[in-house]
Amino acid sequence: MPSPPDAEDELIARAVAGDADAFEALVKPHLGLFHHGILRILGDPMDAEDALQEALIAIHRELPRFEGRSRFSSWGYRVCLNAALMVRRSRVRVREREQREEPAIGPFDSRGHHLEAPGAVPWHVEAEAHGLAERREIRELFLQALETLPDGVRAVFVLKDLEDWDSEAIARHLGISPAAVRQRLHRARTTLQARLRDHCRGGRP
Amino acid sequence: MSLMPTCQSVQERATDYLEGQLGLRARLGIRLHLLLCRACHAFVDGLRHLPGFAKRALGLPSETPPGSHAALEAALRRIRAGD
Structure with a gap:
């Protein structure tokens, strides 16, 4: 204490x-x-x-x-x-060898429209309904997913979304532009969301 | 250029949209798209909820990790040695 x-x-x-x-x-x-x-x-x-x-x-x-x-x-x-x-x-x-992976979005058809029908209930609604945020499995899932992100992408996500730093401060600390901060943030969020979506649907991680 | 963006364009710019980094035209286009497209609405809404969910899922663990005590002891040795 x-x-x-x-x-x-x-x-x-x-x-x-x-x-x-x-x-x-x-x-x-x-x-x-x-x-x-x-x-x-x-x-x-x-x-x-x-x-x-x-x-x-x-x-x-x-x-x-x-x-x-x-x-x-x-x-x-x-x-x-x-x-x-x-x-x-x-x-x-x-x-760090920044692989040029695309963010976890899509798939889309040649005109840029969705190829797959959306799930009946959004992942975060399922997750909240089943109290998943407090479960150890979700913590492990997050930690594993974070571990798969390149260091620079993980650092941006942690500083922006977990520590609430502003983008300018992150850009300064990491020596990158604010636009690159948002690009990395997008990659982190979409990757994590894709993992959560797969695991949370149905309420079982 | 049409005001209404494609699903791909919405999802590629979702973080810029949520962070308030888009101009008025792009912002309105995405807002209009989200009113009409259930999949993109769920996608963007999920991204909006992700930080809060992550904060709760990755909160401070109840136990202090053993490695942190080893780090303190090593630091104290260096401090006592005048490092």
């Missing part, structure tokens, strides 16, 4: 003064949150562990500049996302 605000302020002051035990007590309640944010961007648990270690060092280094304008957990979480993006940038050259 996070420390009460006064106790947290004291831990911050002690950690800034060099007390490593205070730093441990300060960050420990938020480890799950920090790890969660990093893992969603990187996908790989080993990479996430390395990035979390670097993020904790960065939090410790930057702590004297923490002004308390936001909650410590929010500030630390932001530092963690930046650490994850740094790791992602460093591995992009090695792993």
